[in-house]
Amino acid sequence: MSAGDLAIGDVARRSGLAVSALRFYEANGLISSTRTDGGQRRYRRDVLRRLAVIQAAQQVGFPLAEIAGMLAELPAGRPVSPSEWQRLARSWRPQLDERIRTLERLRDQLDSCVGCGCLSMEKCALANPADRASDLGPGPRFWLRSRSAR
Amino acid sequence: MSAGDLAIGDVARRSGLAVSALRFYEANGLISSTRTDGGQRRYRRDVLRRLAVIQAAQQVGFPLAEIAGMLAELPAGRPVSPSEWQRLARSWRPQLDERIRTLERLRDQLDSCVGCGCLSMEKCALANPADRASDLGPGPRFWLRSRSAR
DNA sequence: GTAAGACCTCAACCTTTCTTGAGGTCAAGG
């Protein structure tokens, strides 16, 4: 625990996340900390990047459980190298691209399709979006998960 | 109740939604039905378009409560005209465009920023995404809601 | 006319992602 370690409040302020969220992330294996003799959490500065990546991944549409899985493959003890972060980030591209394409398709069809008067919903792209969430099983549907992602 | 009315199972099959979801939508004012003498729901074919629009709106990122609000402004008794649907759809454009821009920004920064080695997270666009969800209040964050929406 | 399958209601439960609160401990400045 070097003098440069951060208390949880510092991390909260710098990351923009709530203290409770940080504890929640730790409980779910997304981040880790050491403890002072008194039992308080101390974070390496490193954690800020990790949190930034977590937030970015959430925006890409990954649920936390999956993000935890991805982060678990990174080296635990030592700081993660730039190229390792980069490799991780690049693996998101396909999902991101797919999400963007879906939205663009939707946008392009919105004007033409909704008001088109086509009564056969079978043919309508709006009525039959490529990615239905109906095969994702129970629970709330995160529309952003494509069926390709199990 | 003309002979062409649909039972809830028919609607479920045609829309790809679960029966329970349809009842849930009705309970929340997103769709409506008439009842047979025996108390079973019957839907006008009209409801399929409405459901398609609801699903599209969800993909655009609107929460159901808000979709309900938008749909509430449509005429209740009679079928909705093409131009009315169109007006509704057009009102989504700005949100959709904003969502697309956010994702594109993220995509563009992913390669350059994550592995860039910039240690000052203050300046890093990834670390400080334009749209933080932190001011959205408690509860699960739907990352797609921009802070502009309340 | 009857049996099977579709529907009904209502309450309870589920997942995700956190927040809130109660009750108590640490750490650091004065």
Place this chain on the structure above:
DNA sequence: CCTTGACCTCAAGAAAGGTTGAGGTCTTAC
């Protein structure tokens, strides 16, 4: 030393979006 603000744990709650189940009724095809 002592007070005050930051931390701690653990349990419960919250919001969205539905699903599941129990117990019972309709409809319809034979």
